[in-house]
Amino acid sequence: MLKTTNVSMIFGGLAAVSHLNLEIKKGELVGLIGPNGAGKTTVFNFLTGVYVPTEGDVEFNNKRLNGVKPNKITSYGIARTFQNIRLFASMSVLDNVKLASYWHDNYSMLDAILRLPRYGKMEQEMDKKALQLLEIFGLADKAEMKATSLPYGEQRRLEIVRAMAANPELLLLDEPAAGMNPQETQELMALIGRINKEFGLTILLIEHDMSLVMGVCERIYVLEYGKTIAEGTPEEIKNNPRVIEAYLGEEA
Amino acid sequence: MQSVWEQFIGLLFFYVDMDKSTNRTCINIGFQVKLKVMIFKSFIVERGISLETFLAQVINGLSLGSIYALIALGYTMVYGIIQLINFAHGDVLMIGAFAGYFAVAILKMPFWFAMLFAMLISGLAGYLIERLAYRPLRKSARLTVLITAIGVSLLLENGGLVVLGADYKAFPLAIVKKSYLLFDGVITITNHQLLIFGVTIAMMVLLQYIVNYTKIGKAMRAVSYDKEAAALMGINVDGIISTTFVIGSMLAAVAGVLLGLYYQTVHPLMGLMPGLKAFVAAVLGGIGIIPGAMLGGFLLGIVEALVSGYWSTNFRDPVVFGLLILILIIKPAGLLGKHMKEKV
Amino acid sequence: MKKKNITTILIILAIYIGVFLLTDVTGIIGPYYQVNIFLAGINIILALSLNLIVGFTGQLALGHAGFMAVGAYVSAVCTMKLGIPFIPAVVVGALAAMLIGLVIGLPTLRLRGDYLAIATLGFGEIIRGLVVNIEYVGGAAGINGIPKKTTWTMLFLFVIITIAVIKNFINSSHGKMCVSIRDNEVAAEIMGVNTTYYKTVAFSLGAFFAGLGGALYAHYFFLIQPTTFTFARSFDILVMVVLGGLGSITGSILAAIGVTFLNAVLVDFGAIRMVIYALLLILVMIFRPQGLMGTKEFNLQSLLGFKGRGGKNAKNN
Numbered sequence: 001m002l003k004t005t006n007v008s009m010i011f012g013g014l015a016a017v018s019h020l021n022l023e024i025k026k027g028e029l030v031g032l033i034g035p036n037g038a039g040k041t042t043v044f045n046f047l048t049g050v051y052v053p054t055e056g057d058v059e060f061n062n063k064r065l066n067g068v069k070p071n072k073i074t075s076y077g078i079a080r081t082f083q084n085i086r087l088f089a090s091m092s093v094l095d096n097v098k099l100a101s102y103w104h105d106n107y108s109m110l111d112a113i114l115r116l117p118r119y120g121k122m123e124q125e126m127d128k129k130a131l132q133l134l135e136i137f138g139l140a141d142k143a144e145m146k147a148t149s150l151p152y153g154e155q156r157r158l159e160i161v162r163a164m165a166a167n168p169e170l171l172l173l174d175e176p177a178a179g180m181n182p183q184e185t186q187e188l189m190a191l192i193g194r195i196n197k198e199f200g201l202t203i204l205l206i207e208h209d210m211s212l213v214m215g216v217c218e219r220i221y222v223l224e225y226g227k228t229i230a231e232g233t234p235e236e237i238k239n240n241p242r243v244i245e246a247y248l249g250e251e252a
Numbered sequence: 253m254q255s256v257w258e259q260f261i262g263l264l265f266f267y268v269d270m271d272k273s274t275n276r277t278c279i280n281i282g283f284q285v286k287l288k289v290m291i292f293k294s295f296i297v298e299r300g301i302s303l304e305t306f307l308a309q310v311i312n313g314l315s316l317g318s319i320y321a322l323i324a325l326g327y328t329m330v331y332g333i334i335q336l337i338n339f340a341h342g343d344v345l346m347i348g349a350f351a352g353y354f355a356v357a358i359l360k361m362p363f364w365f366a367m368l369f370a371m372l373i374s375g376l377a378g379y380l381i382e383r384l385a386y387r388p389l390r391k392s393a394r395l396t397v398l399i400t401a402i403g404v405s406l407l408l409e410n411g412g413l414v415v416l417g418a419d420y421k422a423f424p425l426a427i428v429k430k431s432y433l434l435f436d437g438v439i440t441i442t443n444h445q446l447l448i449f450g451v452t453i454a455m456m457v458l459l460q461y462i463v464n465y466t467k468i469g470k471a472m473r474a475v476s477y478d479k480e481a482a483a484l485m486g487i488n489v490d491g492i493i494s495t496t497f498v499i500g501s502m503l504a505a506v507a508g509v510l511l512g513l514y515y516q517t518v519h520p521l522m523g524l525m526p527g528l529k530a531f532v533a534a535v536l537g538g539i540g541i542i543p544g545a546m547l548g549g550f551l552l553g554i555v556e557a558l559v560s561g562y563w564s565t566n567f568r569d570p571v572v573f574g575l576l577i578l579i580l581i582i583k584p585a586g587l588l589g590k591h592m593k594e595k596v
Numbered sequence: 597m598k599k600k601n602i603t604t605i606l607i608i609l610a611i612y613i614g615v616f617l618l619t620d621v622t623g624i625i626g627p628y629y630q631v632n633i634f635l636a637g638i639n640i641i642l643a644l645s646l647n648l649i650v651g652f653t654g655q656l657a658l659g660h661a662g663f664m665a666v667g668a669y670v671s672a673v674c675t676m677k678l679g680i681p682f683i684p685a686v687v688v689g690a691l692a693a694m695l696i697g698l699v700i701g702l703p704t705l706r707l708r709g710d711y712l713a714i715a716t717l718g719f720g721e722i723i724r725g726l727v728v729n730i731e732y733v734g735g736a737a738g739i740n741g742i743p744k745k746t747t748w749t750m751l752f753l754f755v756i757i758t759i760a761v762i763k764n765f766i767n768s769s770h771g772k773m774c775v776s777i778r779d780n781e782v783a784a785e786i787m788g789v790n791t792t793y794y795k796t797v798a799f800s801l802g803a804f805f806a807g808l809g810g811a812l813y814a815h816y817f818f819l820i821q822p823t824t825f826t827f828a829r830s831f832d833i834l835v836m837v838v839l840g841g842l843g844s845i846t847g848s849i850l851a852a853i854g855v856t857f858l859n860a861v862l863v864d865f866g867a868i869r870m871v872i873y874a875l876l877l878i879l880v881m882i883f884r885p886q887g888l889m890g891t892k893e894f895n896l897q898s899l900l901g902f903k904g905r906g907g908k909n910a911k912n913n
Contacts, residue, residue, distance in 0.1 A: 012590075048786050074788035086783035088776045090843065090891055099776055102769045103788030109797075112768030113761050119768065126769070166788055337710055388882050394709050395656055399838055400881040402831060407874035413867035535714065570725035573718035580715045581703045 001026045001202055002047070002170060007056030009042050009226075016042040017226040020056070024170070029196045029203045031213045033237075034223035035246055040206045041083055042226075044172050047204075048080055049073040060170070074103055079168035081159040083175050083206075087147040093158055094143040097130040100165035130165060137161045137191070153184050157191075164195070170202045171195065177209045185209060189216050214238065222246065307439050309561040310554060315445045315514070317553020318452035322507035323530030324537070324545035325459060326500030332476045332540035333496050334390075339401040340381055341504060342527015343408035346520060348374035348505025349423075349512040350416060357424050363513075370509045371502040378501025379494055387490070405527075412520030420519045423512035448510050455503060456546055462499075463542060472496060476540070525569075529556075532576040538586025547587060612752050619748065632860045634816050637751045638809050639852040641758045643836040644845065645805030648762055650834070651842035652771065653798040654778025655705065656713040659720025660806055660833050665727060665825035666693040667807025668814035672739045673732075675815070682745040686754075686811040693807020694800045696723070701799040705792065720830055728822045738821030739814075746816035754812060758805055763845055765801070774798050775843070835877055839887050847889030 002024040009017040017039040024030050032040050045051040046058060049070035058065040063076055079100070088096050105126065111119045134140040137157055142150060150158060156176055163171060173192070177185045189212055195201050207213045213220060214234040222230040222237060224246045230237055237243055323345060330338045351373035355366035385404050389397045430443045463469040474482040475492045483489045504523075511526065512518045529552060537548025555575065560568045579586065619630050642664065649657045671689030674680040680688065704715040728736050765771045773794050776784035785791045814820050832855070840851025862869035880887070 050782065050786070069790075070782075070785040071788050071790045074786060080786060082783065086780045088779040088783070090775060090779055091772065095772055098769070099772055099784075099789070100787040102773060103790075106769050109765070109768075109770050112770055113764045115764055123769075162787065335710070337714065385878055385882070392881075392885060395650070395838075395842070396881050396885045398656065398710070398713060399834065400878055403874045403877040403881065406831075406870055407878065410867040410870035410874060414871060418867075531714070532718075535711075564729075566729050567725070570722045573721045573725070576718045577703070577715055577722070580707055580711055580718075584707060584711055 001061060002204070003059045004043075004047075005057045005059070007046065007053045007058060009039070009046060009051055010054040015226050017046075017223075020226075020228060022221060022228075024202060024204060026169075026202055027196070027200060029192070029216060029218050030205065031217035031220040031234075032204060032206045032223065033208070033210075033213055033220060034229075037225075038223040039226040040223055041174060043223075044080055044174055044204075044206065047073075047172060048078060071103065074166055074168075077167070077169035078172065079163040079166040079170075080172035081156070081163050081174055081176060083178070085155050085159060087155060087158060087162070089146075089148045091147055092144050093134065093139060093147050093150065094127065094130055096147050096158060096162050097133060097165045098126050100162045101126060101129065101167070104167055133161055133165055153180055156180070157188075160191070160195075164199070164201070168201065170204065173203060173205045173207075175206055175208060177207055177212050180209075182211075185212055188212065192216050304440070305561070309557045311439065311441055311445060312561075313554035313557030314550060315448050315553070316557060317533075317550035318448045319507045319511055319514075319526065319549075320530045320533045320553050321546045321549025322452055322455060322503050322510075323526060324534040324549045325456070325542065326504050327531050327534040328537075328539055328542060328545040329472075329496050329500050331534070332542075333472065333493055334386070335394075336386065336397055337401065337531065338386075338497075338500075339398075339527070340404040340408060341500065342523035342525075342530070343405050343412070344374050344377050344381070344501045344523070345504040345508040345511070345527060346412060346518075346523035347377045347408070347508070348501070349508030349518045349522060350412070350421075350520075351505065352509035352512055353421060353423050353518045357421075363427055367506065367509050370505040374501040374505035374508070375498040378497040378504075382494055382497040387493075409521055409524065416520050418520065420517045423516045423518050425513075425516065427513065444514055448514065451506060451510060455506060459499070459503070459542065468492070468495060529572055532572055535576060535586055536579050538589030541586065541588050544586050544588040551587075608756065612749075615752075616748055629860075632856055634746065634748075634751060636853045636856040637755050638813050638816070639833070639836060639856050640755055640849050641805055641809040641812070642833045643840065643848040643852040644758055644762050645802040645809065646833050647837045647840075647842065647845070647848045648766075648774075648805075649798050649802040651837055651844070651848070652766060652778060653774040653795060654781075655795055655799065656709055656716075657799070657802070658713050658717040658827070658830055658834070659700075659723070660716075660802075661825040661827065661829040662720035662723035663693040663697060663803040663806035664810035664813065664829070665723055665820075665822075666696050666803075667810030668820045668825070669727065669733050669739065669810075670807075671811035672742045672814045672820060675743055675745070676739070676741075682743075682750070682815065686808060686815070689811035689814075690804045690807040693810065694804035697800040697803025698796065701796045701803075705795045705799060717827065717830075720825075720827060724822050724825055727825075734821075736822060738819060738824070740819045742814050742818045742820065744816060744818055746812045751812060751816075754808060758808065759845070759849070762801075762805070766845065770794070770797070778843075835873075838885075839877075839880060841887035841889035841891060843891035844887070844889035844893055846893050847887055851888060 002022070004020050004022040007017060007020045007022075008015060020043065022043070032043065034040055042051065046053045047060075047065065049065065049068050049072070052067050060073075060076055060078060065073060065076075068076075088099065091099070105122070107116075107118045107122045110116070111122075131140055131143060134143055137160070139150075139154060139158060139161065142154070147155070147158060156178070160171075160173065160176060163173075176192070177188050180188060192203065192205070192212075193216055196203050205213070205217060217234060220230075220232065220234060220237045221228055222240070222243050229246060230240045230243050232240070323341065326341050326344075327338060330336055330341070348370040352366045352370035355361040355369045356363065359366075361369060381404055385400055386397065389400060427443065427447065432441050432443070432446075433439070461469075463472060471482070471487045471492050472495070474485065474487055475489055479489055482492075507526070508518075508523070511522065530549065533548035533552040534545045535548070536552060537544030537546065552572065552575070556568055556572060559571045563571075583589070615633060619633070642660070645663075646657070646660050649655050649660075667686075667689035669689075670692040671685045674685035674688050675682060700716070700719045704712055704719070707715055727733060733739055766774075773784065773789045774797070776787070776789055777791050777794060781791055810825075836851045836855045837848055839855065840847030840849070859869070862872060865872070
């Protein structure tokens, strides 16, 4: 489904990512780990069109992603969450979720301005769909609240809901467990598993929390200084000396 | 009858042509250059444009450009350090000009003392503006600070109108004007213009020295790269920012006094247009980049002089802004600028 | 729902009839103050149009007076030199402004914050600089003797239309997409919003209504000159938007009215007025940058005791 061939991302002489070869098959749950500054978010960025790779090709469902605008990539079926929460602060929880669905289901501007019947009908449908999604993630009762008034953990969850409202085939999660306590992390793990199995979404996950990565991912890529240093199942990665060296001192 | 522009462009292609026909690089680069100068000269003479007038315009442009460069330096330094377009900068120039006027006309100070006096007053003004209006907004949205800057500018302009009166005041001829003829009368230059060049170049050299060879300069550069890191290194960020404002304001004062001398008038709104145009110059050269401000200033001055000399003074302002739009579209980072990517 | 709408309509009618009675019929409000009512109405349109661009979509545009100028000049030429009746002329003026907005927007909207501000400022100045040099529209002297076709009824109608259109646009998916651009452009783009398209839409729509305001202005104040549409005017409108609250429709309306009358009260003070203004602006920016309303809207319904659907009225916060 997703394939990067020899992709490099060079910023003014510094290679954030070099010669990356990644492959993800439909339905997989893959992890992307590595010490800070390894280039993981950079990978997400050129998968979503924020950066254009300096070298190499990124392919998704046989479509080339290099240089395609982010909102077009969304229409190809890729959605993501962000390392630093990027919710729409002035909008409600419900509106944040609805927004992600506008690209595939919307009424026209004329309908909006003249308040034609299509507006009312579609607004109702959008509300319903968004609320359903929020319900599954336990946020439906907070639908009308301002997005940033939610506690941190719920904001992260909201980001995931929003990304899912965009109807993706591939979901990119950037450190979804950041700032969560062990219990929240457990719940998140179950959630991610659910998204993968029940909704059939392929997931690529960046995470620092090893228990989550090991517990939920089928396969893992390890990045260091922009290069892949290992790839394999959680078992293999856990015992890989090179990985342990990179994470010197960290609990696996 | 072809327009000036058509002929000028034709000449450019003619240049290229000449290059190709005299393809041998070894043969007389000197000959090529001499040939081009001859062609250029004949082009100008042929059109009934005297070389003297053309050069006079260029010199006018350079004088104007020097002033723009001095002002642009202030803009670019402030933008480099806190990413703020200080709309009030042109008005700090006005304050300096009036201080100089006051010193020369009323206190009867000699010119250079007056200049120093003006620099002091403007420096103080710049410091106060930063301290009272911009520092409280250090963490605010861009729009908020921008509006505040415009507000300060309006405050100074209208405050000036109220306090100093709306009439044009005559700046005394503190330095008697003398004209010099160079190159057999082909170039006419006044001592005022030489003064402007001289002072501008001196100021720029001084500034480059300060920024690149002193401790304070190093601190300034550090703060402009990464404020937080600089603070962690023990640099007094607030102090450095104030210093930047003060230095910029002093340069504006110099520009203001020189302007006052050159046109022999001062007026509360005198900083408005020069300020705006100097900002265009700063953007042209690359906002945040000191050599860029100098380059942009001179370039803009020459363009403006040529446009008002050969086309029409009516189109002087639209052309300047048109140049701004052009550079923002083609290369927003400016002629000497580097493109920065946003972190996601 | 129905009850709420009827009340709103009644209030609107009350304002219309009220002012009509006070001005034309009884003359209680004399010509001097009438001018200000008309100016307030035009400023409401201008403020709302700018708020759409700056407040809701977060694009800092400083050359708004340029669009106003286009609307004013084009509509004046239509009525005076082309014999086109008033309403079509106004619409043509607005459309011309919208077209210019598109032309300007295309290259400049991909610039970031400050650069966009300066570019739009530059364009505003260029428009003015060009108009000064076009003899067909009177050059520096401008156009005089424009037929005074903007009646209270006309003005009121256009103000209501403007408010309705902008309100309906904002409270729809398209408006939300514009707001998302303001809140977090990167995230918006990744969530499928075509940011370039929507920035352009907001910009053009804003230009359209600015042109509309300009056309109405021209046909009331009968004289327009390049000096009518300087940066000072753009700034004036910006002040209204900021004071009222970026992203608040009611804020813009209230601020437009307030600032118009404040200007009228202070007009005899000349430069001192501007000093007060500038000081006021700086103080507001430092101590209450969100303006009067922030991003909230004034809800007639909640004021009059109607209960909306749960927290639906809170949606606009």
